[in-house]
């Protein structure tokens with residue numbers, strides 16, 4: 001397929017690419033399917049999950065293809081969407097609904113991860129939910145959890161993003177300005193900053209749920225004992241969350257149910273890639289969009 005849009009994730013710049021980390025550049029894109037070998041899909045606008053399963057291993061056959069033992073990832077072991085053209089199995093393709101523009105459709109993977117994480121939590125009444133982090137997955141989780149009747153606050157580090165929270169009516173604080181009061185029902189860890197898992201444990205009430213939405217940073221290791229000590233003492237359930245509900249994300253985007261336009265920091269042509277990557281490296285960048293001419 002020909003790539004018409006691709007988002008640059010600032011976290012993917014200079015990242016250590018490992019399967020499952022989902023931080024390689026070129027996994028958030030819109031493509032137009034070419035004529036060869038894709039009956040029924042020619043000319044359609046599509047997205048696809050970043051993981052490409054083998055369809056043959058025991059886990060794939062058991063319907064757990066997201067955990068495939070031989071999966072490849074866009075940008076890791078195969079071309080990501082920074083390439084002009086990429087090839088993917090037809091079974092991976094998800095058509096973009098009419099009426100949803102390409103710019104917003106690019107955010108389906110981030111929104112899909114927020115929807116998947118939200119579905120892993122059982123909510124009763126109006127629970128207190130803290131979102132740790134301020135990247136697009138965190139900011140979309142805040143919008144989704146607010147719509148699900150939770151009392152949501154975002155704890156971030158980048159002051160410019162607090163303005164977005166204000167626009168959406170979501171409470172926000174700098175992560176260093178909040179007491180660790182062990183009173184939150186649910187904590188989404190959307191940040192890989194070393195030490196944030198421990199902060200999440202200190203925010204969570206006993207028997208709370210902590211969701212690891214971002215993969216923990218490897219340099220978290222020295223803190224591991226304290227973190228696991230807290231996990232044990234408070235009987236907190238940690239749930240890993242890596243899946244993404246792409247079709248649901250496209251439907252929600254098409255109905256304009258969440259705001260993703262605000263998550264787009266800048267737009268460039270593919271030919272302006274050098275400027276685009278320089279813009280992506282600035283600390284105030286959420287996402288930079290590359291667009292075909």
Ligand SMILES: [Zn+2]
Nearest residue numbers: 054057060068
């Ligand atoms: Zn497999």
